[in-house]
Amino acid sequence: METRRESRRGAVGPASADKGTRLGGAGSAGVGGGSARGGRGSARRRVGGGFGRRGKRPVGDEPQGTGDPELDGVEADPYSVARTILLDKLTGQPRTRAELADVLAERDIPDEVADAVLDRFTDVGLIDDAAFANAWVESRHRGRGLGKRALAQELRRRGVDDELARDALEELQPEQEEEKARELVRRKLRSMRSLERQVAIRRLLGMLARKGYPGGLAMTIIKQELDAAHDEFPLLDSSGLEPE
Structure with missing residues (x-):
């Protein structure tokens, strides 16, 4: 009977070894060729980008932002930063190219980057000084009762080209x-x-x-x-x- 029990244990051994081999292969991505459970856990940790249980980052591993809510999450490429700034400033109201150029200069955007991004925004119609001037003249004359002389001064202060300003003022009869x-x-x-x-x-x-x-x-x-x-x-x- 002792011989029979040993025989049964012997029959189980190879099968278990074979199963262990298969699982070990599946979990070989883990450190030291750990178990399958260890392998899946390692994969989850890699995909989660360092998050612990319930998606929380380990203490001391918080992401470092820029300190500016407008730019957090944007790569530190000056063109991307400039585009983000302009889109934020254009939200809610139109602005002239000169006004936006001043904003970029205040944020230390290099001149060549600022010019390139401003040109692109102008090409796609997000910056349109002529449309701005026309809308400004109509709105300020109707709402504030301003005459041409005061309107011309306001457009000049906002950096609108003199020729564009004259064209807009000519629309006021x-x-x-x-x-x-x-x-x-x-x-x-x-x-x-x-x-x-x-x-x-x-x-x-x-x-x-x-x-x-x-x-x-x-x-x-x-x-x-x-x-x-x-x-x-x-x-x-x-x-x-x-x-x-």
């Missing part, structure tokens, strides 16, 4: 500018019921000058609107139109 100036004067007159005519004139001229309207046009409109408002504002008599 003289009758539009005159009507907006009349609207501003009428609105202002509502708060001048108790003022003398000369005081009202000076204040209205100052307002239209700050808005960018020429003096001749401003005086003509003010005279006409004061005369039209004589019945409503009796203290604004028709004498002494010219300011002292």
Whole structure:
């Protein structure tokens, strides 16, 4: 009987050895040719990029960012950095090429890189100074009541080329500018019921000058609107139109 038990154990041995050989081969990627379980674990660790259980990184193995939320995760290639900066600045509102160039310079982007990326953004239409100027003139004239002179100054401060600015300002017709100036004067007159005519004139001229309207046009409109408002504002008599 002892001989029979030894025989059975002997029969199991080769099969186990053969199975162990197969598993060992599958797990040979592990350190020292470990078991299959060890091999799969090693593979998971390699794929996980150093993460421990439940996807947590080991202490002291945190990724080092750039310190800038805009650029974290972007490779430290100056072209990629420049593109990321421009896309961020263009989100929500258009900007001129000059404004964006200033931003890149402040972020220490090399000039040759900045020029190349700005050229590319211009080619694909993400930067369009002509469209910017047209939209700016329309919006600021309609919303703020600015005349051509003030609009030209604003476009210059934003770095729009003089020729592009002139083209945009030409879209603003003289009758539009005159009507907006009349609207501003009428609105202002509502708060001048108790003022003398000369005081009202000076204040209205100052307002239209700050808005960018020429003096001749401003005086003509003010005279006409004061005369039209004589019945409503009796203290604004028709004498002494010219300011002292």
